[in-house]
Amino acid sequence: xxxxxxxxxxxxxxxxxxxxxxxxxxxxxxxxxxxxxxxxxxxxxxxxxxxxxxxxxxxxxxxxxxxxxxxxxxxxxxxxxxxxxxxxxxxxxxxxxxxxxxxxxxxxxxxxxxxxxxxxxxxxxxxxxxxxxxxxxxxxxxxxxxxxxxxxxxxxxxxxxxxxxxxxxxxxxxxxxxxxxxxxxxxxxxxxxxxxxxxxxxxxxxxxxxxxxxxxxxxxxxxxxxxxxxxxxxxxxxxxxxxxxxxxxxxxxxxxxxxxxxxxxxxxxxxxxxxxxxxxxxxxxxxxxxxxxxxxxxxxxxxxxxxxxxxxxxxxxxxxxxxxxxxxxxxxxxxxxxxxxxxxxxxxxxxxxxxxxxxxxxxxxxxxxxxxxxxxxxxxxxxxxxxxxxxxxxxxxxxxxxxxx
Numbered sequence: 001x002x003x004x005x006x007x008x009x010x011x012x013x014x015x016x017x018x019x020x021x022x023x024x025x026x027x028x029x030x031x032x033x034x035x036x037x038x039x040x041x042x043x044x045x046x047x048x049x050x051x052x053x054x055x056x057x058x059x060x061x062x063x064x065x066x067x068x069x070x071x072x073x074x075x076x077x078x079x080x081x082x083x084x085x086x087x088x089x090x091x092x093x094x095x096x097x098x099x100x101x102x103x104x105x106x107x108x109x110x111x112x113x114x115x116x117x118x119x120x121x122x123x124x125x126x127x128x129x130x131x132x133x134x135x136x137x138x139x140x141x142x143x144x145x146x147x148x149x150x151x152x153x154x155x156x157x158x159x160x161x162x163x164x165x166x167x168x169x170x171x172x173x174x175x176x177x178x179x180x181x182x183x184x185x186x187x188x189x190x191x192x193x194x195x196x197x198x199x200x201x202x203x204x205x206x207x208x209x210x211x212x213x214x215x216x217x218x219x220x221x222x223x224x225x226x227x228x229x230x231x232x233x234x235x236x237x238x239x240x241x242x243x244x245x246x247x248x249x250x251x252x253x254x255x256x257x258x259x260x261x262x263x264x265x266x267x268x269x270x271x272x273x274x275x276x277x278x279x280x281x282x283x284x285x286x287x288x289x290x291x292x293x294x295x296x297x298x299x300x301x302x303x304x305x306x307x308x309x310x311x312x313x314x315x316x317x318x319x320x321x322x323x324x325x326x327x328x329x330x331x332x333x334x335x336x337x338x339x340x341x342x343x344x345x346x347x348x349x350x351x352x353x354x355x356x357x358x359x360x361x362x363x364x365x366x367x368x369x370x371x372x373x374x375x376x377x378x379x380x381x382x383x384x385x386x387x388x389x390x391x392x393x394x395x396x397x398x399x400x401x402x403x404x405x
Contacts, residue, residue: 007034008368015089016097017110019047021169022127022203023099024066025176031069032361032370038089038385043074043403046378058353069373071381074405081404083109088389091119095183099127101140112198122196123186125179131202141203146171150207157227175206230298236285244327245305252327253310255317262322269320272304348372
C-alpha cells in the first residue's frame with residue numbers, strides 16, 4: 001500500500017537492499033516522514049524477516065514494525081537483468097542502504113564503488129555487525145552480539161547476578177537511528193556540493209555510543225560502575241541519585257534528583273525525612289564516598305517505600321517537582337497516558353488484519369506531520385516502480401516468467 005504525499009522528506013528517494021532491524025528501520029522512519037522508499041526483495045519468498053514472529057491471523061509483527069510505508073520490488077540480483085534494474089533505480093536515488101555481511105554487496109552488484117560510478121551524488125549507507133575494521137569485521141553480527149560486546153549487559157545488571165543481554169533490540173534500534181541521521185547529514189552535503197559518500201555504521205558502534213557519559217566515567221576512572229537499583233552521581237556537596245524501589249504490592253517506581261535541596265524536598269514530601277535524619281542521612285552527600293553507607297541508605301528506603309502504594313509515592317514526588325515515574329512493563333508503557341496522548345502508540349487500519357495497535361511517530365512536525373504506513377505485500381509495487389523505468393506489461397510478464405522479478 002503506497003503512502004499519500006506527506007512529511008518533510010517528500011521528494012527524497014531511497015533504495016534499500018536490507019533486512020533484519022538495523023537495516024530496515026532507518027528507511028521505515030524516512031517513509032513515515034514522506035520519503036519514497038523502495039525495498040528490494042528476492043522473488044522467491046522475499047525478506048526472510050517476513051516470517052519472523054508471525055502471530056496467528058495477524059502476520060509478522062517484526063516485518064510490519066520495521067517495513068511499514070515502504071514499497072516492495074522483487075529482483076533476482078544473481079541475474080544480470082536484475083542487477084541492471086537495480087542500477088537504474090539507484091541512478092534515480094538519493095540514498096542507498098544495505099546491511100549484508102561484508103563482501104556480499106560487492107558480489108551481488110551493489111557495492112559502493114559500483115553504485116558510486118552510476119550515481120556520484122549517491123549517499124551509500126552500509127551497516128555491519130562489528131564495523132569495517134578490526135579482527136572481526138568479516139563476521140556477521142546481531143543485536144545480541146552488540147549488546148554483549150558494547151557494555152549494556154553490565155549497565156542493567158544487579159550485583160551478584162550474571163550479566164545477560166535483553167529481549168528488546170536496543171543495539172539494532174540505536175544503530176538504525178544513527179543511520180537515519182547520518183544518511184540525512186550526508187544527503188545535505190551531497191545536495192550542497194554534488195558529492196555523494198559512503199557511511200559505515202555498525203551494531204557495535206551504535207551500542208558503544210549508547211553507553212554515553214557512563215562509559216566515559218568508567219574509562220577515566222579505569223573502573224566499572226557500581227550497578228544495581230541506584231545510580232549515584234555528583235560530589236559530596238552536590239550529590240545526585242536515581243533509584244528504583246518497590247511499593248507494598250511489589251510495584252516498582254523510580255525517582256531522580258540532584259542537589260541537597262531536592263533531597264530534602266523529596267524526602268519531606270514522602271514523609272521519610274525525619275526517619276532518614278535520625279539514621280544519619282540528613283544529607284545525601286554522605287553516601288558519595290562511602291559504599292557501605294550507600295547500601296544502608298538503600299536498605300532503609302526499601303523499607304520505607306514498602307509501606308505505601310506506588311501511585312501515592314509518585315504523586316507526592318511529582319507534587320514536590322521531583323522527577324518520578326512508575327516503572328512500566330511493555331504493555332503498561334503502550335497504555336501510558338503520556339504515550340497515548342502524544343501518539344507514540346497509535347492505531348492503523350490494515351487492509352488484511354483490520355485495526356492494529358502500532359508504534360506512532362516520535363516526531364510532531366507542526367507543518368509537515370509524519371504518517372505511519374502499512375508494510376507492503378511481496379512485490380506489491382513491481383508494476384508501478386518498473387513502469388516508471390519504462391517497462392511495459394509484456395516486458396513485466398516476461399521478467400516474471402523468467403523469475404527476474
